[in-house]
Amino acid sequence: MNVGVLGGGQLGRMLALAGRPLGLHFRFLEPARPAPVDGLGEVIRAPYDDPDALRRFARGLDLVTYEFENVPAHTVRQLETSLPVRPPSAVLRTAQDRVAEKEAFERLGVPTAAFHPVDSRSALKEAIEHVGLPAVLKTRRFGYDGKGQIVIDGPRQLDEAWAAFSGRQLVLEAFVSFTRELSILGVRSPAGQIAFYPLVETEHRRGILYSTLAPAPLAGDGLETCARAHLRTVMEAFDYVGVLALELFQREDELLANEMAPRVHNSGHWTLDGACTSQFENHLRAVVGLPLGSPEALGHTAMVNLIGRLPAIEAILEIPEAKLHLYGKEPRTGRKLGHVNIVAADPGSVRAALKRIEALVA
Numbered sequence: 001m002n003v004g005v006l007g008g009g010q011l012g013r014m015l016a017l018a019g020r021p022l023g024l025h026f027r028f029l030e031p032a033r034p035a036p037v038d039g040l041g042e043v044i045r046a047p048y049d050d051p052d053a054l055r056r057f058a059r060g061l062d063l064v065t066y067e068f069e070n071v072p073a074h075t076v077r078q079l080e081t082s083l084p085v086r087p088p089s090a091v092l093r094t095a096q097d098r099v100a101e102k103e104a105f106e107r108l109g110v111p112t113a114a115f116h117p118v119d120s121r122s123a124l125k126e127a128i129e130h131v132g133l134p135a136v137l138k139t140r141r142f143g144y145d146g147k148g149q150i151v152i153d154g155p156r157q158l159d160e161a162w163a164a165f166s167g168r169q170l171v172l173e174a175f176v177s178f179t180r181e182l183s184i185l186g187v188r189s190p191a192g193q194i195a196f197y198p199l200v201e202t203e204h205r206r207g208i209l210y211s212t213l214a215p216a217p218l219a220g221d222g223l224e225t226c227a228r229a230h231l232r233t234v235m236e237a238f239d240y241v242g243v244l245a246l247e248l249f250q251r252e253d254e255l256l257a258n259e260m261a262p263r264v265h266n267s268g269h270w271t272l273d274g275a276c277t278s279q280f281e282n283h284l285r286a287v288v289g290l291p292l293g294s295p296e297a298l299g300h301t302a303m304v305n306l307i308g309r310l311p312a313i314e315a316i317l318e319i320p321e322a323k324l325h326l327y328g329k330e331p332r333t334g335r336k337l338g339h340v341n342i343v344a345a346d347p348g349s350v351r352a353a354l355k356r357i358e359a360l361v362a
């Protein structure tokens with residue numbers, strides 16, 4: 001089967017690496033050169049809204065999926081006239097706008113932090129009355145890895161925050177004093193079968209995912225059941241196909257949805273070495289209509305992102321439990337260049353190996 005992927009970053013690369021053993025062929029639409037998917041399929045190098053490139057991209061494909069969320073809506077609409085697009089475009093449109101996303105969570109009964117749209121300086125004041133302080137001011141669109149957000153602690157910061165984003169559509173969210181951050185991933189088939197990966201604990205630094213522990217330590221059945229129920233609700237509401245990630249804040253025993261990602265997700269990279277079937281393989285199985293694989297964890301896994309610079313490869317590989325995944329990207333501040341998975345039978349061994357990795361990436 002010929003699978004078209006919108007985007008050619010590391011997620012596209014890991015999709016292609018997982019799809020080749022299944023006999024799948026890939027074509028990517030990716031504006032940047034070089035790109036992590038180079039050499040793993042045909043790459044149409046063009047902007048996402050180039051109509052001629054879109055026609056070349058679509059020719060001979062069986063279906064289209066995406067690894068990049070900020071694909072213009074009209075690009076997806078044009079492709080949808082001739083090909084199945086999975087996950088469905090309605091969920092992509094919703095996830096592209098933080099207000100639409102939070103309204104969907106509210107409508108579906110998935111708890112989330114209080115929020116208020118902001119499109120003017122006076123609306124910001126109104127939003128603070130509604131949401132309270134401290135709060136987080138975020139761009140409605142095109143925010144990722146903590147980009148496009150400012151924490152507001154007091155009224156003195158309002159002018160500064162407004163000036164930083166002036167002219168953009170914003171949303172103010174209540175600041176959540178969370179106990180920890182969690183993420184749940186699931187995969188849904190076209191027939192509606194769902195496989196859930198275990199709930200994982202995530203740690204962000206400067207808004208970027210730094211590490212994941214899978215399964216989440218001391219999560220208990222209550223949290224796991226609640227997270228699965230929220231994910232199921234969202235998946236069923238959108239008649240979802242593929243992998244969906246739901247990022248959550250845990251506050252005591254309560255879960256609040258932060259955001260969803262209608263694609264394979266960084267908090268699922270541990271599955272490459274730590275689960276029976278990786279999120280990449282299961283996403284592809286779902287979108288092409290093959291039976292889903294087991295999402296079971298094989299033991300205990302820690303995933304650490306390599307951000308901005310790469311430690312010596314030899315030093316990482318000297319740690320016996322470490323599995324290295326590099327994305328072929330040039331080092332740059334704040335850029336995700338690769339990740340390391342550490343899989344062991346018990347959490348103690350994972351923690352010991354994690355300490356060694358942390359000393360290398362510090």
Ligand code: AMP
Binds near residue numbers: 143144146207208259
């Ligand atoms: P986001 O881009 O919305 O996923 O935010 C990136 C990270 O910023 C999150 O993983 C949290 O660590 C932090 N963050 C975002 N929104 C909030 C919030 N409302 N309250 C507290 N922390 C937040």
